[in-house]
Amino acid sequence: MVAKRFVLFLLLASSLFLEDTLSKPGKKKGKPSKDKQNNDDCKGKKCSKPKKCSVEYTSEQIQNQLGLIPQFTNIRGYSFENYRSTEEVITDKSNRTAGSHIYYLIDASSPLDVYHQLLSDEVRYFYMGDPVKILELNNNVSGHIVETVLGDDILAGQNVMHVLERNTWFTALRIEGGPCGWSLIGMNESPGFEFEDLQVGNRTELISLFPEAEQSIIRLTENNE
Structure with missing residues (x-):
């Protein structure tokens, strides 16, 4: 048992x-x-996954969908003005529309933007695509350049909007190496945008005003000496 x-x-x-x-x-x-x-x-470290574009659009598809056309000015890229206020305001020059909005797309085929300034305050919005770097010339900071990144990764310090005050010398560049190959942003001007209110920077004059930013100015201005 x-x-x-x-x-x-x-x-x-x-x-x-x-x-x-x-x-x-x-x-x-x-x-x-x-x-x-x-x-x-x-080797024991955490690998970062390759980033993917948030949308599967091409630059050409966005241009066609939004009616964007090439800009034949010193400020390169593709744009379309989809809003212009019917209200008017009085400025130092003349009456101006109260505000306007422009779609603006930069892709790998767009030449580098150049330093320029506007007579209107401008708010730039990030919509989609690769992040965009905005450079502002400022005598009150070391290096004479203030850098802001427009993008959707706010936890990484990117911004979905940024204010550019009138008469500020600035330029905007798509950050290369992004997964999309293009960047779509919006530009809201108040008073509304007029081409005659846009001034392109003179290389010699800008270097004299912002000497510590000389290399950036040489790279992002036309040889207009």
Whole structure:
């Protein structure tokens, strides 16, 4: 009787051990998983996943959808004015519309923007695509350049909007290497935008005003000496 009970005990213990073994994932032979390969490549460090564009649009699709056309001015890219106020305000020059809004797209084919200024306050909004870097010339900061990044990653310090005060020398550049290959932003001017209110920076004059930003000015101005 004791022997029978001992045999039953062994059978039960073996059954439990086998069940527990089968329930745990074992190591499979063959190639390591992608996660293991990535960890090995990173040598213990956490690998960052390659970023993807938030939308699967091309620059051409956005241009066609929003009616954007090439800008034949010193400020390059593709744009379309989709709003102009019917109200007017009085300025130092003449009456101006109270406000306007422009879609503005920059892609890999757009030449570099140049330093310029406006007679109106401008609010720039980030809509989609790769982040955009705004550079402002300012004598009150070291290096004479204030850098702001427009983008949707606000936790990384990017901004979905930025105010540019009138008479500020600035330029905007798409950050290269982004997954989209283009950037779409909005520009809201108050008073409304007029081409005659846009002034392109003179390289020599800007360097004399902001000497610490000389290299940036040389790169982002036309040779208008």
